[in-house]
Amino acid sequence: MNRIGPAALDLHLPPELASVDPAALRSRAVEHQTDAGAADAQAAALRTAVIRLVPAAWLGLGASSFATGALLQANSLAGVAAAGRDLATTLDALAGALEQARADASAAVRTGQQLDDEVATENAFWARRPEPERVDPDPARLETQAAAARSLQARLAAATDAARRAWAQASAAFDLVAYQMPALSAAMSGSADDGWRPSTNLSALPAVDWRRLVGLSPVCQGAGWAGAGVLVGPDGRHYPLVVPWIEDARGRWSADLAPAEQAVSTLGGADPGWHEIGVRFGIDSFGPPAGTATKAAIVTAGFLGNAPQMIGRLRPDLLPLLRWTTSGLPTLSPPTGKSAIPPPRGGGTAQIPRSALVQEDDRLGWTSDTSGASPNRAAHRGGSDVVASKATPFTPNLVGLADSGLAGLGTAGRLDDSRLVAYRATFEENADGRVRARVVTYRVRDGSNGPTVLSDDVSVTPEGRLGRAPVTYRTPATPQVATVD
């Protein structure tokens, strides 16, 4: 015998939703609220004591140390109170949301059971009737039952989703409390003396998993999230590496030069709710070191007179001078002492002094730097195509070749300069429970216009390759001024 009507729904309240006790949540919320009140009262008492006692000038030193200690303690208590209130508010909100979700889910389950019973009864009745007299079931009724079944399944799914969202939001709120507490705050934003480095905590992640962690972009066009890979934070959590971007008529941007209301980090306001829970600064080495074979090839090329020159010169020694604004914009602080930035040297890439044998009248002479172009060391040749101010070495120029070899040696030695970078790793959590991290590396390069800071976003491709993409800073749009003729 075939069953008529929709298949049995067999709906059940999800066990995690069934185990919730909203009354217990509210009771704990009251407890946290009471604790917050007590901490607030003591903080207020301390502040009052400071106001009463300090202006009375009871031996200056005592008064000032009392005031300092009292205010520090008052701030600690205010921190306890704020955290207690946040926990209480979150628990209250969670209790309300879960109560509603459970009521909706329970109603769907109850109605589903009634529908199952109704269909089962009709099936039994239909089965009892003798075959020749059996009339076909009413198609309209069957359709109504099927629609009701679909609707009940959707109601249960919606209630379960609402509960999941409530849990995710509550988790994010609990996390914010935790990450504001001194111990965790120090772990996330403290100095790097705990041995945590981004380069040793980056790992690849299949694109599907990265997308699952990051979620769906709320914007379809003109903005989105780039990045790949994951960073394990100092707290041991896995943060997907995300680079928000936004496009406008002027180009594509991945950061703001100045704080903006519709910031790039929020996709122009379409993705709000992000809170910074940690920032790490430091100096680290990224990528594999240059191989011995590569270095040997460059040195060999140098001894053959073809030393490759580096475009500009990276200055890892200036990295400790980097400072960041609150919005993460890098600046070079004024140098002091030995770390002073030397004035930029002219000549673009030919900045290394080149020595050579040169002809001075009828004699051969040696100059340590041919770029200086001193008149007495310039070659005097009859050819009009030779610039008089440029020293021209004789051939074969063994010293020049040796110098070229040394230049190659220098270039090979500086190959790893690009690995050494300053970094700024930020960790964020959204009010909806998503987390993300961004690692930006900074290199300082000496160029003809002085030192410049190169900022790059770091990612790890699913294949495990380290990716670097320049940060593009959006300048505030120039206000349009209407002119009146």
Next chain:
Amino acid sequence: MPDPSRLVVTPSLIADAGRQLSAFAGTLDRTAGHFGGPRPAPPLGDAGCTMAYLRAHHELAGLVTTAVVQGRSFAAALGDAAVLYEALDGDPRQAAA
């Protein structure tokens, strides 16, 4: 203009402040009780959410413990200071008279 070598505030005022803070420290002891030792989370229903709550609770417990201990020693220090100042300075009301 008071004599700078003498206290203007009465040591009893300092002692009062110390006593008041001690009383508040007693109030905070109840708070400390809520954070002393491991305590199960209320039935939140979700494992991740429960972990997040327990972590927040644990981190807050650290701050509460520090604040309670500091508050107690701070109140005691004020009481000691009042005794010390009284011994050093005598009664400033008598001095003023």
